[in-house]
Amino acid sequence: MLEVEEIHTYYGESHVLQGISLSVNEGEVVALLGRNGAGKTTTMRSLIGLTPPRRGRVKFFDKDITNLQTYQIARLGIAFVPSGRRVFNSLNVEQNLKLAAAAAHPLADRRWTMDSVFELFPKLAELRTRRAGFLSGGEQQMLKLGCALLANPKLLLLDEPSEGLSPAIVGQLGEWLRKLKHKGLSILLSEQNALFALRLAERGYVLEKGRVQYHAPADELLNSAQVRAYLGVKFVEAS
Amino acid sequence: MVEPSAKQTHANGQALREAPPSLESSLRFVEVKRYGKLARYLFWTLTVSGAALLTAYLVPPVWLLELQYVAALALFAVATNLLVGYGGMVSFGQAAYYGLGAYTIALAWLHFKAPFWPCFLLTPLVGAAAAFAVGFIALRTRHLYFALLTLAFAQLFYTIAEQQYDITNGATGIFGIGIPATLMDPQKGFLFVFAVAALALLALWKITTSPFGLTLRAIRENRVRAETLGVNVFRHELLAFVIAGAFSALAGGLFIIHDQAAYPELLDWTKSGEPIFMLVLGGMNSFLGPVLGAFVYQISHELIVQHLKDWQLVLGLVVLLIVLFMPEGIVGLFNRTMWQRWLGKHAAKSPAAQKQPHAPAA
Amino acid sequence: MTTAGGLFIIAAGLTLVFGAMRIANIAHGSFYMYGAFLVSTLVSTFGSTAFWVSLVAAPLAVAALGFAMEVLVLRRVYDKDHLTQLLATYAMFLIFADLALRFWGAQSRAVAAPAILSGSIQVGGASFPVYNLFVVVVAALVGLGLWALLRFTLLGWRIVAAVEDPEMLAAKGTNVRMLYTVVFTLGAFLAGLGGAVIAPLQSIDTGLDASIIVAAFIVVVIGGLGSVAGAALGALIVGLFEALGILWTPAWAPAFIYLAMIVVLQVRPSGIFGVAETPW
Numbered sequence: 001m002l003e004v005e006e007i008h009t010y011y012g013e014s015h016v017l018q019g020i021s022l023s024v025n026e027g028e029v030v031a032l033l034g035r036n037g038a039g040k041t042t043t044m045r046s047l048i049g050l051t052p053p054r055r056g057r058v059k060f061f062d063k064d065i066t067n068l069q070t071y072q073i074a075r076l077g078i079a080f081v082p083s084g085r086r087v088f089n090s091l092n093v094e095q096n097l098k099l100a101a102a103a104a105h106p107l108a109d110r111r112w113t114m115d116s117v118f119e120l121f122p123k124l125a126e127l128r129t130r131r132a133g134f135l136s137g138g139e140q141q142m143l144k145l146g147c148a149l150l151a152n153p154k155l156l157l158l159d160e161p162s163e164g165l166s167p168a169i170v171g172q173l174g175e176w177l178r179k180l181k182h183k184g185l186s187i188l189l190s191e192q193n194a195l196f197a198l199r200l201a202e203r204g205y206v207l208e209k210g211r212v213q214y215h216a217p218a219d220e221l222l223n224s225a226q227v228r229a230y231l232g233v234k235f236v237e238a239s
Numbered sequence: 240m241v242e243p244s245a246k247q248t249h250a251n252g253q254a255l256r257e258a259p260p261s262l263e264s265s266l267r268f269v270e271v272k273r274y275g276k277l278a279r280y281l282f283w284t285l286t287v288s289g290a291a292l293l294t295a296y297l298v299p300p301v302w303l304l305e306l307q308y309v310a311a312l313a314l315f316a317v318a319t320n321l322l323v324g325y326g327g328m329v330s331f332g333q334a335a336y337y338g339l340g341a342y343t344i345a346l347a348w349l350h351f352k353a354p355f356w357p358c359f360l361l362t363p364l365v366g367a368a369a370a371f372a373v374g375f376i377a378l379r380t381r382h383l384y385f386a387l388l389t390l391a392f393a394q395l396f397y398t399i400a401e402q403q404y405d406i407t408n409g410a411t412g413i414f415g416i417g418i419p420a421t422l423m424d425p426q427k428g429f430l431f432v433f434a435v436a437a438l439a440l441l442a443l444w445k446i447t448t449s450p451f452g453l454t455l456r457a458i459r460e461n462r463v464r465a466e467t468l469g470v471n472v473f474r475h476e477l478l479a480f481v482i483a484g485a486f487s488a489l490a491g492g493l494f495i496i497h498d499q500a501a502y503p504e505l506l507d508w509t510k511s512g513e514p515i516f517m518l519v520l521g522g523m524n525s526f527l528g529p530v531l532g533a534f535v536y537q538i539s540h541e542l543i544v545q546h547l548k549d550w551q552l553v554l555g556l557v558v559l560l561i562v563l564f565m566p567e568g569i570v571g572l573f574n575r576t577m578w579q580r581w582l583g584k585h586a587a588k589s590p591a592a593q594k595q596p597h598a599p600a601a
Numbered sequence: 602m603t604t605a606g607g608l609f610i611i612a613a614g615l616t617l618v619f620g621a622m623r624i625a626n627i628a629h630g631s632f633y634m635y636g637a638f639l640v641s642t643l644v645s646t647f648g649s650t651a652f653w654v655s656l657v658a659a660p661l662a663v664a665a666l667g668f669a670m671e672v673l674v675l676r677r678v679y680d681k682d683h684l685t686q687l688l689a690t691y692a693m694f695l696i697f698a699d700l701a702l703r704f705w706g707a708q709s710r711a712v713a714a715p716a717i718l719s720g721s722i723q724v725g726g727a728s729f730p731v732y733n734l735f736v737v738v739v740a741a742l743v744g745l746g747l748w749a750l751l752r753f754t755l756l757g758w759r760i761v762a763a764v765e766d767p768e769m770l771a772a773k774g775t776n777v778r779m780l781y782t783v784v785f786t787l788g789a790f791l792a793g794l795g796g797a798v799i800a801p802l803q804s805i806d807t808g809l810d811a812s813i814i815v816a817a818f819i820v821v822v823i824g825g826l827g828s829v830a831g832a833a834l835g836a837l838i839v840g841l842f843e844a845l846g847i848l849w850t851p852a853w854a855p856a857f858i859y860l861a862m863i864v865v866l867q868v869r870p871s872g873i874f875g876v877a878e879t880p881w
Contacts, residue, residue, distance in 0.1 A: 069778075074771070074773060086769050088758075088766065090761055099755065331687075376867065383687075384822065384870070391819065394859050401855075402853065402854075507811075508811070556696060558688055559696070563677050
């Protein structure tokens, strides 16, 4: 469903992505691995049009979306969940969710509704009227996921979801993502925590300095000594 | 939002970019290289003073008075460009120091009948002192807040000048300030103003090419990186602000020679916009761009006002066009096309031609 | 209170534009001035009954002007640095100023308030001009309307979200460019309304734009960018400082509001109700 062909992305003069190609098939979870600064976030931002690539192509269901505006891409059914605490702090939980729901494509089947999101995250229902700025890290994570789901996307771009979360919540996060995966949602997941990502994903790409260094099925990546050595630090931390 | 720029630093090692080629560096080709440094200075000194003398004797007195004003404004614009162009600090209150320079002489004359020369020499000091106080507070903020704080301080000075009738004559202003008779003569006055402005510009040029000036540019290009390299950003910016204040005040002092008057409008925020227009007009990527801008600004002002009352309309349209289509001003036009083509030098695609005047700072 | 009321209406529009679009719109002062001039023209042409119509018509005309400015000029500078944006709005300010001079001339004008709003009423021993109360009521209505907009409507949430994080808003499927057009037009409408409401209280001339914009910026900065509540509080503070200043030392009064801004920014660098970090 998503085909990325040789994209080159720049921040000003600096050449950050130097020809990245990858693909995500329907119903698949794909991991994007690499160290800090390898280009994971930039790849995400390029896909959603926040920093459009200068060269190369991005296709979504065979439609060229490289030069579309961010909001157009979002409306086609790609939901971007950024890393960190990027929720709208001055809006309350309900407002955040309703705002996100407005992005859904008018013809999309509304598999996710307010109710089904509250079913997945009962905590959010309790916190309905609380301002997002006053939520804990884990609650904000729920809110970000809930918002993304309400847009009823075909593809979910998750940027470093485990970053800054306590180990307990990372465990929870894994549960949620597994549930989404079973419901057939396609996910592109960027992570520094390689173990966490590869346990979920079918395939993985390892980025380094803006290029794809390795690309293999998840279990192969997990067993490759080279990749382990490259991402090794994170394995130790995770286990 | 911080992340991308942080990455930028990692991704390209040479974050501190080369200074864009400027009019001066293009002009340097005109020089005869084999004579060396001393000869170069001599050559320029002679050329510049020759040009000044020629102007003084060929141009009619009315226009000489106008050129006095242009010289003062040019100094004002270049001093402002030290902040805006080199330092990336958009101050919207530079008129405060310009006006303060003028008022220093005016008030001393009004209350103490103080002689001109010591007051004139005092102007940069007054400007520097005021800039130090303002900069100390305003530089704790950045970008638009900085612009608005500098504006607020300038308006503070403005209201004082306008309201304190007992001290400043209020909105009426102070007129007929006594200056030495020699300076009243258009020719000699012009030569004096021109000489002072030229020397001040030379000093500013030395400052911008000094390690301090380069650091200032480095801060503009990448503040975070400069900080990690151990640069005290605040002190550098404060020093730049003080220097700009001092030279702006000196320009205000020169204005007194031209007009022998000081009034609150010299401090108003719309006056602070003028040097910014000039440097945008001339191009802020080059040292002499603002000089050209001041010349074009003031002369076209005079010409247009004579025929048409809509000076602001014309100015607004021109600035709008420049902002939208010619981000490097008039000098940019020169750099990009004329000089390089004329010199047959097409090797280096000017990096300035590809980017906007300011890389978005972190 | 009257000063505060008028200032609030203007500053509310400015703060929305400033907060959501990151544009310091100097031409906002021009919109204010145009609102006042349009009312004076309408009233002098059609008589004082036209005042009520002009109270709506003038802001609408100004909103149309704002819409045109956004579409023709501002759209081209959103991805430029803030100096360029500032210059673009300043250039528009100059253009508007000269056009106003062409249309309305250099002479100052006065607008008479309709009969119902003239005179004064007695409240608890003190007498208040009716029109001043009217200004306060309009300001309160504007405040209430904006509060409801930002609190209960999707458009309002989008504006709030744009103040915080326009990138994420776009990623959530909002056409941010179009939102900017709406916000800017709304801002222009409010500026025009401010000018229209204030028209009978002051002499209307071509210097209005420059004098009001500085005060409006101060209110916005004191209150915090993008915060309507902040604009209300900022307007009150500025009004209060000015009133107190006039009571104590009339000659120094205008200086007080600048001091107020400088002091507030020292204590709270992003304004009283500002979002903690400024994103630019």
